[in-house]
Amino acid sequence: MGYVGEDIPKLGFGFMRLPLTEADGAEVIDIEQVKRMVDAFMDAGFTYFDTARGYHGGASEAALKQALVERYPRESFQVATKLPAWMAKDADEARSMFATSLEQSGAGYFDFYLLHNLGENRTALFDDYGLWDFARSQKEAGLIRNLGFSFHDKADEFERVLEAHPEVDFVQLQINYADWESESIESRKCYEIARAHGLPVVVMEPIKGGSLVKLPDTVASILHEADRDAPLASWALRFAASLEGIVCVLSGMSTLEQVEENVAVMKRFGPLDAKEHAAIVRAREALDALPVIPCTDCRYCLKGCPEGVRIPVALASLNMLIAYGDEYRAQENYDWNAEGGEASKCIECGACEEVCPQHIAIIDELKKAAAKFE
Structure with missing residues (x-):
């Protein structure tokens, strides 16, 4: 017996980082370019589209309607969207997001519907608002x-979430070769738990927000030596797609060229062989050897911080600059995850440094983060 989504082509189109243009003095989604991207994606035989209520300030679902839903037969594609409880002021507003998503997307129904971004203090809201029963x-x-x-x-x-909610049909996890053994993200451990529960997995961030196509020369050279003709993105996509029980691997594509490159890779997709897998292991080891801030995301620093500074988020964003030189992804990570606990709120009390097992000069690093990202 197959699993949910087994027959879906293994590349998914993420509507999180769509191309923008200027209209009436404001940045808006470039719908005409998105239409060309959707056409190239569909023409190549791929059918899974992923959006969310909060993407592009709420405009992503409407863009999906214009570029896809109104232009193709509904049975020819799958739509996934998400409900972000943490964006709502109360249960009624959270539940109303479902009807808004239906209206904005025009999808009629959702092939895949997700409670969005569980983890840390966000998980409790979905229970508090009764969203599991509502969904x-x-x-x-x-x-x-x-x-x-x-x-x-x-x-x-x-x-813990899976044990409390065994009724789910699938999960969506951050999986890429850089984070596979990460102590802060635990990609491999989460994937293995999902499979132990018999759940298929939608992969998000397989290219780590684009960082894995911006590798340092010392890392990129390892992959180029293994296959000089393979684009760096192909290594990341194929690593994720080679795993068992995958519904699809999402890519948040921003240009037609990215769509064309990714569909070319995935149309001829084959699982990594032993030699290729060994090259990825060497690349990951080279990434791990870079002189990044040695934060393991243990979160001891959070417990005593009187200002609620999101210290691990700030350090992770700095590490994206150190390891990949990826200013866009570092800023995006900070903007999404540090809100309400910005580095500039640090009062230099030193409580975090007293408990840090890695003895990081956290106050100095927070100053750097505030100067760079705020």
Whole structure:
């Protein structure tokens, strides 16, 4: 017996980082370019589209409607969207997001519907607002075909959520070769837990927000030596797609060229062989050897911080600059995850440094983060 999504082509189109243009003095989604990107994606035989209520300030679902839903037969593609409880002021507003998503996307129903970005203090909101029962009721009404959640936290918390909610049909996890053995993201551990529960996985961030196509020369040379003709993105996509039980591997594509490159890789996709897998292991080891801030995301620093500074987020963003030189991804990570706990709120009390097992000069690093990202 197959699993949910087994027959879906293994590249998914993420609507999180769409191309922008200027209109009336403001940046808006470039719908005409998105249409060309959707056409290239569909023409290549790929069918899975991923959006969310909060992407592009709420405009992503409407862009999906214009570029896809209004232009192709509904049965020819799959739509996934997400409900971000942490964006709502109360349960009523959170539940209303479902109807808004249906209206904005024009999808009629959702092939895959996700409670969005569980983990840390966000998880409790979905219980507090009764969203699990609400989502099940929408599934019973035929408006959701498959119910799941996306997750950003460690493996122990992931296991806890799955034990509390065994009714889910699939999960969405951050998986890429750089984070596979990461102590802060625990990609491998989370993937293995999902498979132990018999759940198929939608992969997000397989290219780490674009960072894995901006590798330092010392790392890129390892992959080029293994296959000089393979684009760096292909290594990341194929690593994720080679795993068992994958629904699809999402790529948040921003240009037609990215779509064309990714569909070319995935149309002729084959799992990594032993030699290729060994090259990725060497590349990961080279990445791990870079002189980054040695934060393991243990979060001891968070417990005593009187200002609630999101210290691990700030350090992770700095590390994206150190390891990849990726200013866009570093800023994006900071903007998404540090809100309310910005580095500039540090009062230099030193409570974090007293408990840091890695003896990081956290106050100095927070000053750097505030200067760079705020």
